Amino acid sequence: MAFDAEEKFEELRERISDLKETAEERGIDMSDQIRELRDRLESEREQAYEDLSRYDRVKLARDQDRPFTLDYVEHLFDDWVELHGDRRYGDDGAIVGGWATFRGRSVMVIGQQRGRDMEENLKRNFGSPHPEGYRKAGRLMELAEKFGKPVITMVDTQGAYPGIGAEERGQAEAIAANLKRMAGLRTPLVTCVIGEGGSGGALGIAVADRVLMMENAIYSVISPEGCAAILWRSRDEAGKAAEALKVTAPDLLELGVIDEIVPEPGGGAHADPEAAAGALDQVLGDHLEEVADRDPEELVEERREKFYAMGAWEEKEPPDGARLDR
Amino acid sequence: MSWFKKPKQKLSSEQKKELPEDVWDKCDECGEILYSRRLAENRYVCPECDHHFRIPAAGHIDNLTDDGLEEEFDLELSSADPLDFEDSRPYPKRIRQAEEDVGPGDAVRTGRGEIDGRSVHVGAMDFRFIGGSMGSVVGEKVRRLATSALDAGDPLIIVSASGGARMQEGILSLMQMAKTAAALEQIDEAGLPYVSILTHPTTGGVTASYAMLGDVILAEPGALIGFAGPRVIKQTIGQDLPEGFQRSEFLLEHGMIDRIVPRPEMKEAVSLLLHHMT
Ligand SMILES: [Zn+2]
Numbered sequence: 001m002a003f004d005a006e007e008k009f010e011e012l013r014e015r016i017s018d019l020k021e022t023a024e025e026r027g028i029d030m031s032d033q034i035r036e037l038r039d040r041l042e043s044e045r046e047q048a049y050e051d052l053s054r055y056d057r058v059k060l061a062r063d064q065d066r067p068f069t070l071d072y073v074e075h076l077f078d079d080w081v082e083l084h085g086d087r088r089y090g091d092d093g094a095i096v097g098g099w100a101t102f103r104g105r106s107v108m109v110i111g112q113q114r115g116r117d118m119e120e121n122l123k124r125n126f127g128s129p130h131p132e133g134y135r136k137a138g139r140l141m142e143l144a145e146k147f148g149k150p151v152i153t154m155v156d157t158q159g160a161y162p163g164i165g166a167e168e169r170g171q172a173e174a175i176a177a178n179l180k181r182m183a184g185l186r187t188p189l190v191t192c193v194i195g196e197g198g199s200g201g202a203l204g205i206a207v208a209d210r211v212l213m214m215e216n217a218i219y220s221v222i223s224p225e226g227c228a229a230i231l232w233r234s235r236d237e238a239g240k241a242a243e244a245l246k247v248t249a250p251d252l253l254e255l256g257v258i259d260e261i262v263p264e265p266g267g268g269a270h271a272d273p274e275a276a277a278g279a280l281d282q283v284l285g286d287h288l289e290e291v292a293d294r295d296p297e298e299l300v301e302e303r304r305e306k307f308y309a310m311g312a313w314e315e316k317e318p319p320d321g322a323r324l325d326r
Numbered sequence: 327m328s329w330f331k332k333p334k335q336k337l338s339s340e341q342k343k344e345l346p347e348d349v350w351d352k353c354d355e356c357g358e359i360l361y362s363r364r365l366a367e368n369r370y371v372c373p374e375c376d377h378h379f380r381i382p383a384a385g386h387i388d389n390l391t392d393d394g395l396e397e398e399f400d401l402e403l404s405s406a407d408p409l410d411f412e413d414s415r416p417y418p419k420r421i422r423q424a425e426e427d428v429g430p431g432d433a434v435r436t437g438r439g440e441i442d443g444r445s446v447h448v449g450a451m452d453f454r455f456i457g458g459s460m461g462s463v464v465g466e467k468v469r470r471l472a473t474s475a476l477d478a479g480d481p482l483i484i485v486s487a488s489g490g491a492r493m494q495e496g497i498l499s500l501m502q503m504a505k506t507a508a509a510l511e512q513i514d515e516a517g518l519p520y521v522s523i524l525t526h527p528t529t530g531g532v533t534a535s536y537a538m539l540g541d542v543i544l545a546e547p548g549a550l551i552g553f554a555g556p557r558v559i560k561q562t563i564g565q566d567l568p569e570g571f572q573r574s575e576f577l578l579e580h581g582m583i584d585r586i587v588p589r590p591e592m593k594e595a596v597s598l599l600l601h602h603m604t
Contacts, residue, residue, distance in 0.1 A: 160534075162554030162562050167572055170582050172533035172553035179507030180539055184515065199491075200503060200534045200553070207504045221491045221500040221531075226558075231413035231493065245496045246409050255408065257497050304508045308469060310501040311462030312408035318401045318430040324384055325398040325437060 006267070008048070012041045046266045049216075054224075054242040054251075061196045061218045062158075065270035067277065069096060069111030069154045072194065075277035076284070077102050077109060083140060085132075089169060092133030093123045094157070095205070097140040102152065103285055105292065108144035110137045110205055111154030114195070128161040131174035134204050138178050141185055150188040150292055152284065153205045158223065160201030175204040182207035183304060186296035190288050192262065192280060193217040193249075194269075209303050210287040211257065213249040214280070215264040219257070220247040257310060259287065353377055369589045378546045378589055380526060382428070383435040386450035386485040390593050395437035395448070400470055401430055403463045409496050417494040420456060428455045432463035433488065436471040438480065442597045444604070447475035450485040451532070460532050461492035465502025468536060472509035475518060481600050482513055482520040486537040489555075490530020503535035510539045519603035521596055524551050524574070524583065542599055543583040544592070545574040551583075 016037050023030040052060070060066075073080055077100035085091040097110040112129060115121035137153075144151045160171050182189060182205075191208035197219030213219060220227075224242035225235045232240060246252075249261045262283045269276035291299060349362040355377035365372070369389055370379040381389075388394055404421070411417040424432075433455035438447055449471050451458045468484065475482045491499040513520050522540025524533075527550035534553055537543075545551060552572040560567055570576050577583045587595045 160553065162559045164559065164563065164567065164571070167552050167554065167559070168576075168580050170538070170580070173538040173582060175534040175553070176503075176507060176536070176538040179504050179535055180511045180514070183504065183508035184511040199500060200531055203500055203503055204534075207508070219497055221496050222493055227493050240413075244409065244411050244413065245493070247496070252497055255497060257501060304512070307501060307504045307508050310505060311466055311498050312406040312495070313403050313463050313466060314406045315402045316404050316430075322430050323398050323401060324387060324435060325395040 009041060009045055012037060012044070016041070042266055049266065049268065052216075053239065054218075054246070054248055055239040057216055057248050058196075058218050058224055058238075058242050060216045060268055063268070063270055064114075064116055066195055066216075067269055067273045068116075069109075069113045069156060069194065071273060072154060072277055072280060073100060073109060073111075075274065076281050077107075079106075080109075083143075084136070086135035086139060088135055089132045090130075092125075092130050092136055094125045094127050094129040094161070095133035095137050097137060099149075102288070105288075106147075106149050107288075108140050108149055108151045109154070110140055110151065111194075112157040112202075112205070114156060125161060127157045128159060129157065129201060129204075130161055130163075130166050131169040131171050134160070134171075134174035134178050137205050138174075138181050141178075141181060141187075141189075145185050145187040148187055148296075150190065150288060151185070151208075152288070153189070153191045153208065155191060155193040155197045155202045155206050155217075155219070156195035157198050157201050158196055159198035160204065175200050178204045179207055183307070184300055186300060188288065188291040188294065188299060189303070190284060190291065192284060193219050193258075194280075198223060207303070207307065209291045209299055209306070210259045212260050212262055212280075212283055212287065213252060213258045214262045214269060214276070215249055216268050217249055218242075218247040219249075219252055220245050354379070371589050376547060376588065378526065378548060380453055380487070382454060383431075383450040383452040383485075386523075386525070387435065387437075387439065387448060389589060390448060390450075390483065390485070390596060391439035391441055391446075392443065393440070395435075395439045398435065398437040399474065400436060400467050403432065403467060404430065405432060405461055405463050405495070407494075408462070408498055409494070411494040411496070413494075420494065424455045428452060431455075432467070433458045433460065434464045434467050436467050438474070438478070441483075441593060441600065444597070444600055445478065445480050446483055446600070447471055447478065447480045448483045448485075451487045453487040453489075453527075456492060457490075458486075458488035458532070459490060459492035459499070460488060460502050460535075461495040461499045462502060464492075465499075465505045468502075468506045469509040472506070472513050476512055476516055479516075479518065481518060481604060483523065483596060484520075484536060484540075485523040485525060486528045486532050487525045488528055488530065488532035488537075490532060500531065503531050506536040507539060510536055514541075519600060521599055523592065523596075525549050527551070529553070529555050538582075541603065542585075544585050544587045544595060545577065545583050546589055546592075547574055547586050549574045551577050 114127035
């Protein structure tokens, strides 16, 4: 178990299984006691997850046991046909994409993919895409646009990979091109941040008509560790940075950056991946229904206005002599 | 250098001539002692080693346009503090300090001017304002500049100098990347030219949005240009970076920019491009 909040519930779990064993061995009915303990476990756990600090949620969002893009693909979609390659350089394992059927509709699914073991993580580069990943994503978005099919993206990355090859092949250009492409894409786009939404590498597939976030996902301009290293001069202050950056789903809902939070089962998505997938199915389905049959030109205009409205500023009179046009 | 001492004033060619002969600066790169007047005349490029001194937004605008800005836009926009962000000091204090040191307008100045008599919309970033970082004000000003260019049918020129997105505005800073890219999509759709000029340094969220979206991308010589900063890359891969990595010349070699143009020739280069693209 990667997340320490679970440790305190181990004792309760053990007591429940002990009771079950005793009941079976002795052939007596102890279901009331068992139910009582289960309820206690459930409510304490719910409370614990409500009380999580922002940095607890960061750790939770990164948990290796959480459902990844391909897990949701398996639970939510049928007729999956994965498509590969950017037609320029290579096929990036950190971004997967392909056709799928969702609620009777063909959709293009694109998402960052992490790995659970070392072998898979090497193939997936720990979910940190190279430029060819963003270019593959862009190619698949245009493919969806060509056939008037909606695009569903799932965000789950620490960020775009900071490496020599990534820079040589234009990481910044690849992301920038996707931002512009998505802003003008004449087909519906729905995004869900399912784990970690790491900076530009996350946004590179997330300029959408609807942006959803799993309850324990995070989305941030910089990793709390990176921010702490710069502003607090120590990565150990990541907890402070996470609080200051306001990276959780409720924070982002309040800031007007996301449209809805997808509730996770008690204990988080990894505690019950099927329940998590069920919740995502519901919320994603509702939002897709609302945008799926809209006029593409209207959609693009509304999407643009949605992002134009983001930000906060005030107005004040500049001092005399400051203007450049005098 | 007068731009740094009197940041709130634009340096016209008349003012440059007023600089006395005996004021001098030292080149950070080659160590040569240079007369300030000579340096100003050479657009703050070292005549000895070609090092491009970092200059304020006003300097770039002055360098590119016939006579500065005819109209400056949105100078009254000032950063709010949407997250109540505080590290070693509260974000609003940082902003006030930067406004005092650099001037109003946050890290980008925008407006309308002329290049060889052709009306253009131009923006220039100022690295001195919190590292040229992009928060809501920078994103909004760039977006409004693009929208105004769209209405006027003017070419768009943006000079970038930025360390990336502004951490103190959190996710709202990240969203400015989407906002500015969306605005440039409209410029593209309208068939208007956008020339992006990269100066030292241009990294992070600005590079990964409007800086790399130019129809034509020019860079000053020797500028650091990249997505991730060299320190982060070095830390991640655990090895030294190759000589010249992420410099303008490296980007040209890898097909990421169109041309490297020394600052004194920048106006002429842009003017010629606009001749072809309008
Ligand atoms: Zn020099």
